[in-house]
Amino acid sequence: MALSLRKSSALNLELEGSTGSFRVGSIAGTNNTLEVKYFLTDLSLDYESGASAQVLSHLAPVRELFETEKLEFDEIMQRDIDDARVSAELVPYLLDKNSRDMVKLFPPIVVVILPTVPNANRPADKYPPVVTEDGTSADGQEERRTRSGAIGQEVFEFSQPILDGEVVKHDLNRLKLNTERTRLVIVDGQHRAMALLALYRNLQDKWTDERRAPYKDFYEEWTPNYIRQFQLSHISLPVMFCTFPELDEHYKGDFDLKKAARSIFLTLNKTARKVSESRNRLLDDNDLIALFLRKTLSAIKNRDVLSQNSIRIFNVELDQSGDRIKIESAIAVTGVNHIYYIIEHLLLNKPDDVSGISARAGKYYKRTDLEAYGASRRLDARNILGAALADTTYRDIFSRDAGDKLAEQYDTNYGAFLLEFYVRFAPIEAHCRASLSLEENLKSQENRKLRPILFEGQGMSRVFNDHRDNLREKLKSKEFGSEATKIEEIIKNLDITAGQIKSAIDRFKGQRAVNFVDSISDKNKLKDGTDIHPKIVGFISDLYDNVFSSVAFQTAAVATFFGEVERAQAEAKKVGAAKIDVTAEFDAYLTSLHALFVPKSVSQFRSLVEVFVGKVEGEITEWKLVRTPHTFREVVYPGEMQPDQWPKYRYMMLELWRPQNEHLQAVVAASRDVCRAQVFKALVGRRKDEFTRNEVKREEDLTPAERATFVTQAYEAIRTLLNNLGWKTTEIPSKKTFEGLSAEPAEISPAAVAEEDEVWESAEDAADEGISSAE
Template sequence: MALGLSVTSALNLTLEGSVGSFSVGAGSDTQKSVEVKYFLTHVGLDFENGSNEEVLKHLAPVREIFPTVDLEFDEIMQRDIDDARVSSELVPYLLDHKSRDLVKLFPPIIVVVLPVKAYENKPADLYPTVITEVEMMPEGHEAQIIRSGAKGQEVFEFVQPLQNGKLYEHDLVRLRLNTNKSRLVIVDGQHRAMALLAVYRNLKQDWNDAMKAPYKDYYEEWTTNYIRKFELKNISLPVMFCTFPQLDESFDGEYNVKMAARSIFLTLNKTARQVSASRNRLLDDNDLIALFLRDTLSTIKKGDLHSGSTLEISNIELDQAHDRVKIESPIAISGVNHIYYLIEHIVLNKLEDVNGAKPRAGNYYLRTDLEPAAFRRLNGRNLLGADLADATSRQFYTSAAGDILTKEFRERFGNYIVSAFQRFAPYAAHSGAVYWLSEQLRSQANTRVRPILFEGQGIGRTFAAHTANLAAKIESQEFGADAPKLREILDRLIGTQKLVDESISKLKFERAERFLSNVSDKRALKTEEGVLHPRVVDFVNKLYDNILTTVAFQTAMIAGFFNELERANLERSKQSLDGLDTQTAFDGFITDINGFFSPSSSREFKRLVEVFQDTLEGEIREWKITPSNSTFRRVVYRGEMQPAQWPKYKYLILEIWRAAGTDLESSLTTEREKGRRQIFASLEQEYQKDFLTRNLKREENLTSSDRTEITNAAYEAFKKFLRNVGWLAADVPSKRALEEAPVVEDAAEAPVVEDESETWEAPEGADFEPDEGE
């Protein structure tokens, strides 16, 4: 005889509101759209309504739900919160004493009910099985039940009344949630939500959780006594809870809950100025380059100290503010936009796009066809088959095609991109110094400074903005009688900012120490007290800021390597020769460029200074800098170093990368000589312009003697530049060899541009600023 035992529901949060639906997904033949069943309600600070407090307990920004270190890149759905803006703009909007009786208008906060894996605090791909049935309610009416998970193990349940056979969509609908098997993830409106949460947490003193505590400082000025002056019952925000009932364990398509959540986020934010291009690229499921980007970042993220490298994902700036090129995080060495850009150039470039040292041609974001270059590089037709290859492009691809091409990209290119950031000596010095600082702060149990630097890459600038905002409020006496307490808070914030600045200074000093670790005669670089000379440290910092962390340099180094290897292999294929081994070529490449960028003596360090700044005469500790006409910026390129000018850096790298004694040497020599002719032609033109200006002459009036003077001056500067990058006098080409080239091309000549709309907000690679007193 069966026991008539009932199963207790695991649903512990009940909300009342209305329902609706919309669709997400590509809607293509290979990926049908998926219904989003949403539940619209409101959440506020009226605690007589029991569900309000329960929702506020479980609602949180992504940063407080899933530790970033535990997430893969396909699970990232939000950017850093600007807590300074929330505290200075959104909380005051909620608590406006001038209109305290008004209900404030906000767009809905969009929340996804995200299933989590059993025994793990990580997102699951699909919901437990979703069923739809009709039940008789205790109130005496029928209702449609949409439930995910068996009774007792539910994730969510919609209870929608039926009236005369029709579903009732408003007011009487209920959404019941199991907050133990799901997480309420904000995919849009997390700044609005954080304003409400900050007020709630200050009222309830609910900042003790380790995931919340780092952000308490931003909201301390909103004291409990101050908040209680307002009509809190009138503070209520609309919230939309989204589910995807089709995406359960029976779903056989390529979509999943995480992809659907990202689709909602991108749909809502793609055109919003607040969302950076870097964040959109991280989340984009309709761009094969973004897929390769996420896989490359995942490879970095999965790395550990056993790999022999200290490179960590914190060394990559994930949310680059305002889409600027320049890296802003002191602990980052590269950024999402940097890596995306160089991957585009590896996969989609045509060899003719890069002609020696000329600016590269073409706008790559317009290129969607993978034929012929991308498929040739990724062996796409053989791996996918003709039919699937014909149906595959940069923006339209099946999950299977994406997986196959991503795996091939990783093996052919992605692993080498990661290896470049691990093995290039200046990058290894940076990541080693960052790891050192992280461990220093961890050992000190520093609960304030470490989160600002390491827990979110936008937190540093947010913290500084918050400190400035609070100081302005105190100055304006906005808080009246509470001002003395706020002054104490401000003093503590200023003290924390000082500690942050000191930590960054320590990081930069440690980085300089590691950068110069191979110098045999280090005493020449140090003061009488035995520490690195401040000017030496300053030079190294500027080298990182203005050269090594720029998208142009990183594209030249990494995409340039593959560009030249492919050029050599295409030539070998014409001669029926086997292609060169990538790993062998890469090992030699890293050895050569490390030989220049990791000086082994004070003499080599001085040469490095002359290439990138000016001539350093006498003892290094005296730091006597005199102007030089043989620096990279005066010989190779004198304009603003925009990303499209990366072939200028590639030319510099070709002067360093020689592949001596290998089958690659001849091809590199040919390309290097082409670059030299272009650079010298451009340099001669520059010297001629200067000569004409100084002597008030016109070009047609130049004498033979004038032209000889111009050419000699340009040649001397060029020759000295080549000596500084390591060539012996006997290896420097003669002036005649440069002048008698079959075709003399100017490296400054503008490229053919496909579209004029590709712009970057900030120029990069600016000249080194002269030291004071020079």
């Protein structure tokens, strides 16, 4: 008799619920949409339901499922979790003393079933082949099965009863999963899910996993004894498990599973609680600038740990709070919004967007025509894509193939240099080296609290502080009753952690200051004992907080170079000269910037201080600062340096830059003269306004001598600033020369596309109009 062998199924988790479908898309440049087949069920804390407990043991935020440092940027699908909000708002909603017998209602948690790459804990691009077939269940019920993967190697399987020839969607539907080959990735509702998971883990002591443990402190006040006071069987949350049956190994279109998951997230969050602008930009598949952004971030992320340079992805603030531009993380030195802004300007600027030191003009979020705004030319799109495809490719309409090719060209023409700036600009390298040293130190100590707060979720420091404040408020309101003693102990432990965080950040700032002054030959004059003097550390820290890490400074540093090189290339082409060696000139440009920002002596360090804050009298460690009229802010722009004001820093870059190529020298000199004229004219005007205001005098009543005084004061201030920026006294033009400079830039090419009545509009302004700045 023949022996009948049947392969055993690998599906080890079975759920009951109902099925349905919807579509997402389309991907930029196509009319295609993608079917999402979902399974709707619920999870509860009723442990008589084995399936719920099994799902809760496998369900987790992305931060716990994958090692984020090993994920590419196209694999990022979620923002940081605000654990303080979960603990302070969502857990109490579930555990409501006033309605403890009521079933709690949340919108569904949306989970995508992602297969993993064989022998690697990272998401795969496609499912194993998906087949649909009719059969009979073990109890004789006719059913339709949709299965991914061969029997014995399955990923998922839907089973739907067939009654009277119709497939039933609601009753007795089943979803079976292989938990070894899949990850249950929350793409919407991770805060709601975390509330349920926190209760489950506290009851079952399920925080021991290394990737979960750092977040335990946020939920310690919810003790098992406290939780068990409530009717746990009545706490039940709807969960929607999503799959994309079309996206198996036979699929030939532009989607993959990660892009499809991002599409669900963005679709669901368009009208939900606002997602930060930085997170939207990271996830947006319909914006070429976002694609180029991810290209640069991936390059930073993929830097080898043995690299001579120290920048790492934790030096980039990925999920900036709301739409804030200023960096909040002590460890970060740039952010998603910074890099996006820079790339957007590099590719979509017009010749008249920047005029001298005036604020940048233009509503860039409206600029979608690559040809009209120069991006097509800058990326050589017609040669790279062919004329026909280039003519139908826009910032928000492009095929995957076109996007990939343009991204490669962006990386060659711009991205590689942008990365080089972050890698080689000495103050940024000093910052990154200090942060890497701290991270390695915490790793060696196996510190499971400080390292995640400082390095893994850049919103965690803010969340940690919010959590401490929430617990204090709860203690004051006597919310926990007999558990108050436990809460007091938790707060004490949190205060100890807060002290350790502050100490770690202080050590980091001290090491950063050491790195910053490393090139100073007589650096011992900056020390108080064996350490850099605290006031000098404070000055350097302020320089990072308000200058080096700002969008305005970083944009000026990069965009100034490319703006002038682009003009100089055009001038060289007119006379048939050889193309400018961009790499060599970029090297020379960084060297020029380092003349100010890498002081070689205490005297040069004094000049740096004088440029930014004032004159140091006496020994520098005494730090007796005298306010002077010739700092950069006093001379150029005393107002707040918003991103669109970056041309003010452009003027500084032009004063520092010493190009090698003769055409570039001429272009830089011309731009510098325009800026000097505008700075001089504006400063004379401010001196006059200050005088008339203080003396209560009308402008028309000013004497020629008084007017001459304003000119002299302005010139002396500029002359001293230029001297501190590295110009020799004999190289600085005379006052008469300054008075004769033209404040008008050279005539703009008539080929430039007009954009009438445009001024820079911030993300906040765009939001007020109901328009996203990413549109």
